[in-house]
Amino acid sequence: MTEQTTHSGPHYRTLDDIRLRKAQLLTDITKDSNRIAGLWNELMHKPKDKNSPTQRFSGVLSTGAGVLDGLILSWKLYRMFGGKHPTGLLNKRFGFFKKKKNK
Structure with missing residues (x-):
């Protein structure tokens, strides 16, 4: 019997591909973190009158x-x-x- 594995994730061929993906993910995480921090401040801190x-x-x-x-x-x-x-x-x-x- 032959097993067929379908892997839909990205295929990395070199270390540079991995580094590039890592930098992209870090940028996305930073953007999301800043957005969450902004929303948290709006929610928890009363705006100045x-x-x-x-x-x-x-x-x-x-x-x-x-x-x-x-x-x-x-x-x-x-x-x-x-x-x-x-x-x-x-x-x-x-x-x-x-x-x-x-x-």
């Missing part, structure tokens, strides 16, 4: 107002649900800082 100074200031102001609102809310909830009763100069002068008494 190109906002105007007015938009940045507005964002900072909005964030600051949100933080202040959260602090005030947390202070009110802390006082409402049994926190320390304030004693001090503000409590004596202004009645709205006092805790309401239930009659």
Whole structure:
């Protein structure tokens, strides 16, 4: 019986053919690596905002107002649900800082 082998890969005749193919593969690998690195950076790193100074200031102001609102809310909830009763100069002068008494 005769065996027939079909080898569809490239046939190299000399060492120069192998070196040439090796250089070609190295170039392709480098291109693919650079492309993957670029896609990875686009995926993982947030692009820098190109906002105007007015938009940045507005964002900072909005964030600051949100933080202040959260602090005030947390202070009110802390006082409402049994926190320390304030004693001090503000409590004596202004009645709205006092805790309401239930009659």
